[in-house]
Amino acid sequence: MDKFKKYVLSTLAVAFLSEIYFYPFTSTLRFSVGVIALNLFILIFDEISELKLAISCSMAVFLIRNILVVTFKSITLQQAILLDYPAMIYYICFGLLAFSIKIQRDKDNLVKTILLLALIDSVSNITEALIRNNISASMIKIIILVGLTRSFIAYFVYWFYKKQELYILNREHQKRYSQLNKIISNIQAEMFYLRKSMKDIENVMSKSYNLYETYKDDEKLKEKTLNISREVHEIKKDYYRVLRGFESFLKNFENDGTMTIADVLVIIKDNTKRYLEENKKSIKISLDFKDQLVLKNYYSLFSMLNNLIINSIDACDDNDLIIITEFSDEENLYFEVSDTGEGIDEEILPYIFNPGFTTKFDEATGKASTGIGLSHIKNIVEDLSGNIEINSRLNIGTKIKLAIPKKSLIG
Structure with missing residues (x-):
């Protein structure tokens, strides 16, 4: 959203919300919800000027109130102007104070920001009350209380907005990192x-x-x-x-960069879920990682596990189960990928790590798979000075265990 649109939408929101108001403690001075929106927009949009926004809001509020008063009440336009111009002064005063104090500068400081917004709101309201000749000690107390309340509500909404924004950014970052x-x-x-x-x-x-x-x-x-x-x-x-x-x-x-095993787990979960959705398979996945080590050579681990999991998914039908576990001893990290899929015939087990060997065929084209997945895993394992074991029974399932020296992954 460009800056001009932000000004327009913020101004309209404040102007219409200003028509939602209340009279606290049976006072004669009304307090609108629009000020909460003004506070919120000032906190959210760093690039807009507090003064310019407040001035545009003052004119919009003044215009809308005059139109509504003249339309629905039996008073003249001149009377409407005299009735509503103090509200316009309120917003201008608010903008001048917010701009002078530079409220956006320390907006991450909760207490300071709430107190400053309350001060700006209170001073602006007292100015409006003086113009209306409607001021007293009890009225000033009400103004301060309302100022604190509106500032607290605005900051709470701003805090929630930032939390949601951070959550969305983290999700997007995780998605890109996974890719x-x-x-x-x-x-x-x-x-x-x-x-x-x-x-x-x-x-x-x-x-x-x-x-x-x-x-x-x-x-x-x-x-x-x-x-x-x-x-x-x-x-x-x-x-x-x-x-x-x-x-x-x-x-x-x-x-x-480095990555914890827990981070690897999150990425594997994300990729596996997406792969299952793309292939319209309903397979149960269980992941259990015991350690919280920080890995340097994490791309190799990700590549091995990703290949093994995809192989298991291809070997499974709906409602089958794939279990991925991680544990360790003093020297090695162990990763096991087991499934309840179709299994591998005992006669071909000795050949599965040979480059180009495959039993997979595209059902639509009849074209054989490349047959490099397991040989690639074996190459990585050997490059990391580890070893790989496989146990499989036809129509029962397959378990593949990787043993990788910690020093090879931690660096």
Whole structure:
């Protein structure tokens, strides 16, 4: 919302709410709800001027009250102006005091802000009462009491608004952070295969150069083998640049932040819930994390657990159960992902960590899955100096246990 709209909407709200009023303790001076709204808008909107808002409110209140009085009461316009102009003076006085005191500067100080708003309200009301020639000691007491009450209500609403705003910002931050973790973990998965490809390229380049050395006396083969070596060398340089770029990117993220295991749990919950909704599955998920350690290498953990949970979801039907647990001993952190899904045939268990091995097929296209999920997890576990165990029974379920040295994750 731009600044002009804020002025207009705030002014209209104050003007119409000013027609909701009361006479406390049977006094003859009326007090409107509009002032609570004015206090609130001054606290919420940092970029608007207290004086400009109060002046615009004074004119709107004066105009609306004149229209209503002339329309619904048997008095002339001149009488209406004389009746309502002190209210306009009230708002102008309010704005001048709020602007002079700079009420927005220390608005996070609860006691100070409430007292200052009450002071501004009271002085402005006393000014209005003097113009109306309706002032007394008892009236001043009522004015101060009403000023404190309206200021307290306005600040309470402002405090609640800020709490809600902070909650929404935290939820949005959590959502973006979850998405970022998913992106980073996917990049990490590709990194393992980039590194493997680098080794393969180096082997091919070495072999092509050996061919060149072997057949350098043959002019035709010499030129062909040399060209192959050159082309492979160019491919290697391109791969190297890409690999170093990704490594630098990941290094910046991993060095700049840490995450508790509890935070990892929140992100996993969020991702799992979204994945289940996208795939229209009704599977029960149980998560139980015992430790509150701060992790440095949390992207690796997130990547492993995310892959394992998705595999379990794919193996489960509606009303099946997936349990994710975490516990530790002096040296290791343990993570278990177990499910009551379809299980894995004993005959194929020895092959499930082989790159490219898969039993999954897209029902719509018949296309096989990539088969890199479990091999990727195994690569990460080995890179962290840990180990992975799997137990599965067909039509009973699967349990996969990761044991990772604490020093590998904590850093």
